[in-house]
């Protein structure tokens with residue numbers, strides 16, 4: 525039975541806790557009052573934007589509703605491909621090479637695995653114009669690239685079957701990023717008096733003129749001079765009018781296939797990460813963290829709400845992965861599924877990123893539309909956003925609202 529004394533003790537403890545919470549909120553508000561920039565979203569785009577601003581001496585508050593690299597976010601998967609082979613697109617190729625250096629620097633600073641030097645193989649039709657264009661761009665940028673005939677490719681990477689009319693571009697400096705772990709390491713690395721990370725959800729702002737502050741679900745109001753919204757697939761939920769017809773969130777499923785017991789053939793030292801341009805949006809990674817070989821194939825583009833979408837894997841995607849693996853990786857044709865996970869892409873119609881000022885305010889910025897290839901370029905997106913905010917870089921036409929008309 526509870527005694528009066530126990531009730532009194534409980535009440536005192538509760539009041540003390542409430543007082544502490546109020547004091548903490550006051551402290552938070554005080555620290556936030558000093559912010560130059562609030563960055564909303566600690567995915568690859570937001571976390572690297574915060575880092576670039578911090579490195580330029582800005583006081584930054586980074587806010588995320590679920591945490592950096594959380595399971596719902598696009599950046600929250602186990603792994604992402606880092607490659608410079610972007611066909612004819614020299615800008616993304618260059619950004620990927622520069623970003624790679626930043627990921628490697630993070631790995632050294634954080635002393636945690638970030639980049640797996642697995643190399644990246646790209647399967648293409650030999651006659652594809654993109655192959656010739658990629659070779660040209662990468663040679664100009666002095667990024668190592670090797671073209672392998674089907675026979676040579678299967679000799680070097682016996683995991684794969686390559687058809688006679690296909691070719692393989694192998695990028696030895698390409699690799700695989702530990703997506704979730706790297707972001708958590710990045711945010712942990714941003715310590716210091718000018719940086720504050722908050723776990724909180726920002727309410728959709730009404731942008732009718734320059735923004736003075738944002739409001740969060742916990743009731744905090746945070747003022748700053750500039751605001752960056754890097755909310756990935758949530759962007760259309762925060763700005764339905766502006767982005768509802770510019771960014772689409774669609775479902776993706778990734779499967780981890782069990783490798784044959786005791787086999788070393790699927791380790792990253794023997795098998796490259798790959799992307800398959802002969803099959804729409806198929807890609808995969810070697811066995812990392814003993815989770816199995818990761819394979820994904822996009823079969824359709826069902827819409828996916830990042831908060832409430834059903835994250836149970838479906839037979840439709842699973843069957844497509846099985847059919848694909850039977851053709852491309854015969855040794856895993858019947859490999860059992862060890863794990864599967866559901867994620868979502870945040871696509872723009874032309875698949876270029878959207879990195880621009882909000883058309884309704886001078887101090888509100890949008891960083892999103894990674895379109896299935898944004899993770900690796902997080903470091904350069906961050907540099908570019910910081911440059912835009914400081915009015916030090918010329919906007920790149922491909923990333924502007926003008927290049928992304930509402931569909």
Ligand SMILES: Cc1cc2nc3c(=O)[nH]c(=O)nc-3n(C[C@H](O)[C@H](O)[C@H](O)COP(=O)(O)OP(=O)(O)OC[C@H]3O[C@@H](n4cnc5c(N)ncnc54)[C@H](O)[C@@H]3O)c2cc1C
Pocket residue numbers: 564565566567568569570571587588589590591592593594596597598599600603604605606724725726727728754755756757758762776777778820867868869870891892893894895896897898899900901
């Ligand atoms: C299956 C799949 C495979 C991919 N493969 C590759 C690849 O191999 N290589 C590559 O480079 N890219 C790849 N991508 C794309 C890449 O993952 C994304 O482009 C990138 O991760 C997007 O990062 P982001 O920061 O824009 O969004 P996110 O990572 O989704 O981050 C947005 C953040 O905003 C937060 N947030 C949202 N709303 C609020 C709010 N109201 N208040 C506070 N916080 C909020 C979320 O919690 C989240 O953490 C792939 C994507 C998918 C889905």
